[in-house]
Amino acid sequence: MLKNIEHVFFDLDHTLWDFDKNSGYAYAKIFSLHNIEVDLKQFLKIYEPINFQYWKWYREERVTKKQLRYGRLKKSFDTLKVSLSDDLINTLAEDYITYLPDNNHLFDGATELLEYLKQKYELHIITNGFEEVQTKKLVNSKIDYFFNTVTTSESAGVKKPNPKVFHKAMNDAGAVASSSVMIGDTYEADILGAIGVGMPSICFNYHKAILPKEQLFVDHLLEIKKYL
Known part of the structure; x- marks a missing residue:
């Protein structure tokens, strides 16, 4: 004591x-909205350690907030060999921030x-x-x-x-x-x-x-x- x-x-x-559970629900929402055809479980398995690394770099002042939001998605999709335009990745990053707080687990x-x-x-x-x-x-x-x-x-x-x-x-x-x-x-x-x-x-x-x-x-x- x-x-x-x-x-x-x-x-x-x-x-x-x-965070991980709520993040999964947010990505399910935005992938559906933008017709992104990826397996959500496979995406999250790739994304979560990449996100963890980007947050470490963010704490260490090695990346900016904007670079974190874009980079974690870009690297995840590249790893999955899914080709998306930079404009779409930035839109997904913005929508993720919008929808993430809607989940309350x-x-x-x-x-x-x-x-x-x-x-x-x-x-x-x-x-x-x-x-x-x-x-x-x-x-x-x-x-x-x-x-x-x-x-x-x-x-x-x-x-x-x-x-x-x-x-x-x-x-x-x-x-x-x-x-x-x-x-x-x-x-x-x-x-x-x-x-x-x-x-x-x-x-x-x-x-x-x-x-x-x-x-x-x-x-x-x-x-x-x-x-x-």
């Missing part, structure tokens, strides 16, 4: 909001956990996701009211794990690191970022990554109750 905690900071995508136990924590702590979001869609995701999945503040990397000007994001989030929340905890799925962004500012952390390790022995982690969100 973590002691003297007053503020709980959550990552959103892949932690509370089931959360990880199992997310709402129950938030209801439990809200009685004891102030809750907040720190996200590297794009600002124009993150608020929609929170509202459409009906969890926005749990959070006192939402800090995006775009509003901070830098991305997790940069300590500036965490300092801005704590400043917005009126929190200090020693009485806060960060919960997220990505070790290099969420956990190392928290460690960098002296904030305790819990890794939501549903993807079974190998973590340092001293790192607190859970495989299911409701297991967080044993720490908070």
Whole structure:
């Protein structure tokens, strides 16, 4: 059990909001709209690791938001040997951002956990996701009211794990690191970022990554109750 905690900071995508499931539904929608004849399961199998890599490059400032949105689709279709024009790829990228927040699947136990924590702590979001869609995701999945503040990397000007994001989030929340905890799925962004500012952390390790022995982690969100 973590002691003297007053503020709980959550990552959103892949932690509370089931990004992969919601992303699959969004692509099913836009492929149907544009008559893109690809096997969705095969596409997602190729796309998901490519998307993961592009987000890593995005955190590292190696690609821009525009390059991420275009590049992950271009490389996925090229891998599948599906030839699409650049204009169509850009249209698909824009439509994906439009339709993605319409899908509201959360990880199992997310709402129950938030209801439990809200009685004891102030809750907040720190996200590297794009600002124009993150608020929609929170509202459409009906969890926005749990959070006192939402800090995006775009509003901070830098991305997790940069300590500036965490300092801005704590400043917005009126929190200090020693009485806060960060919960997220990505070790290099969420956990190392928290460690960098002296904030305790819990890794939501549903993807079974190998973590340092001293790192607190859970495989299911409701297991967080044993720490908070």
